[in-house]
Amino acid sequence: MNGAARNNGLARALLGAISIGSVLAAWWLVTSLELVKPLILPPPADVWTGFLDIWHGYLNVPFWNHFLASISVMLGGYAMAIVVGVPLGIFMAWNRVADWVFGPLLQILRPIPPPAWIPLAILWFGIGYAGKIFIVFVAAAVPCILNSYLAIKQTPPELLSSARSLGAKPRTLLFEVAIPSGLPTIMTGLRIALGIAWASIVAAELVVSLAGFGFLIMNGYRNLESNIVFVGMAAVAVLGLLMNVLFVHIERALLPWREDQDNG
Amino acid sequence: MQNDLSYENVTMRFEGRSGAVQALERFDFQVNSSEFLVIVGPSGCGKSTLLHLTAGLYKPPTGRILLGGAEIKEPGPDKAIVFQNFSLFPWKTVHDNIDFGLRINGIPATEREEQIKRVIHLIGLEGFENHYPRQLSGGMQQRVAIARSFVLKPRTLLMDEPFAALDAQNRQIMQEELVRIWQTQRPTVLFITHSVEEAVFLADRVIVMTRRPGRVKEVIDIAQIAGENHWRSDPFDEVIRRADFQDTRSRIWGLVKSEISVRN
């Protein structure tokens, strides 16, 4: 049993290494034999120089400026989405009048994909930070609102009944039963929103920007420097991954009572 | 004996999408103070509805329910309810679950700690104060749920199939435990079960309800049949072998069975 499991783990690691290894090898081989043009697939060495280029200030913009441009705008819009979206979702779920008033508005705004807001944001706010914060906000607010709404609506009725029976009044029911009970669902919404926020800022920067990873990628494209595009994409992916990992850790710390955790 | 809880012509209808359901019809009954009353009847006959009404979770359109002479107007800790699936707050530890009712009812902190200590001792869960519900077995969770209600010293304890989710062994243990805990304060208990054996073992009186719309079909005075030394004061597996116990059991089963129709 145990031996088989260990063998499986080994086979898995081995096959994983083989697959990543062969992709890397194929990349190296195809580019060094010049089977494809560097524009189609930049050779590893070019990607490395592209990375150094960016690191030392591509087009005289220091790397950290790009980093800060993307991250700060994203976090700004994301924070606004949380601050507005979570209370709004909770309020709509708890109060039927709020549901009647805001529900239809949400239902018609929701099917408009976040990227569709980019031109309007430019029209309204120009090409600076305000427009991008707006885009991130619009994109991230939707999952924040929806999940908070669901979280409250899905409070197990028996928990509410039990609490009422123990003497809880509406305020207590909301703040001490419905919200804690829904917190996992709310956190899931925030995690989805984080991914959408990140993708949105990149999309917005691809359309118009003066710094940021989307700017790097688009500049690489315009100058036909596929290695710059490559590094930009990799940076976006790595940062996206890191933010997700960080979020999962925060989520765990906030919800020590969750069933899917193994510290028990 | 003094009568504690009385039902006067209680009727309950549910307006559903698929038409109205008459759950209870002219339910009339008097419950004695400190009585252990067990309710049996076919599924869907309105037992849970009766308990919810008694808990004050909603109000009957016609008829009245009086607790100690006053009409029940809202839920509260004097008529605490315990559900089949425990409905503990999963984000609170054992200690905090029990504390919830005390705290929201404005009991001072020092007294709360004393009370919590007392009931945790009573249910035999010392050492588990800081465990989360998911870390406990079903039987332990139900002990906590009982303690959470019991600590408020309710005048009436309402239990809706509290042991139905437990395996047979745990169920038997919990039946005996419940008797022991109950004896310390002797609140009036309304206890719903599907197990006729459980009913006969625990009850002072057993109500057999008709199928929907639920009404009292027959009342069996177990205390009288059992005589001076009530069955529940002896271990379950001894009692179950006694002839008078078995006779009562089959008589009640016959009554329930006649109400279960295949066509329902």
Added chain:
Amino acid sequence: MADGSAEARAGRLSIEAAPKGATLGDWIEALPNAVRVSVMLLFWLAVWYGVVELFNVSKDFLPNPIDVLIRIVRLAWEPVGAGALLTHAWASIVRLMWGFAAAILIGVPLGLAMAYYRPLQWLVAPLFELFRYIPPIAWAPFAMFWFGAGSAAQAYVIFTSSFAPILINTFRGVQLVDSRLIDAARTLGAKSWTILFEVALPAALPHVATGLRIGLATGWMALIAAEIVAGTGSRDGLGYLILQGQQQLHADLTIGAMVLIGILGSLIDVSIRTAERRFAYWRD
């Protein structure tokens, strides 16, 4: 179970002392959903109109809803770029279908094979993880390097966006098939192929359908992004209309196109949800 509904009712906040219809709120609640929603939508449109007219907002910034409606109607025959409304809607849908079809063609068989053949799972999963965190739209420049700045590049972006949910859901769908079903089939003498096509696949079908629905939704989102970012070569598509509105400072065109995108997106979502229910007809 019947019990559930009783509990749901018990969860209501206040004791239901008052009979239904006693307060204004109860009266409104008793109205059909469609009536309530329509009234509220009219209200929000009125707010929009009122704000624009009251504060004299420039039409280049925010036209009122009637202007937008007129623009949408005019769009039906007045060409912008490559053509009028139908041309653009059709271009978008064709692109979406190319990307989506490619995602199905690769995602579904690969998902099945991965669930069925473990070593393949171990081979593909790490690569999948490697690419997972790249937002689909970030593929646009490479797509344009590869396919030129036009429909093919846009379809590729859609493909990257639809592919992941389709693959994951198919894979999980087969994995989640109750192993007892497979054992039961085996004891009845079924061979591997029979099991795959008669047990695993039908049982996984609802998950596959869900994957397709999510894939189409994410694909739709990617389509609009792709038409805005990677649309330099093609002068059609609903996303192109939005962008044109912005570049020519015609807010009515931008907002009108957004409205159309919202409507079309909802229609697609509703129809695929209906289809999804068909796939899962044997569930409750």
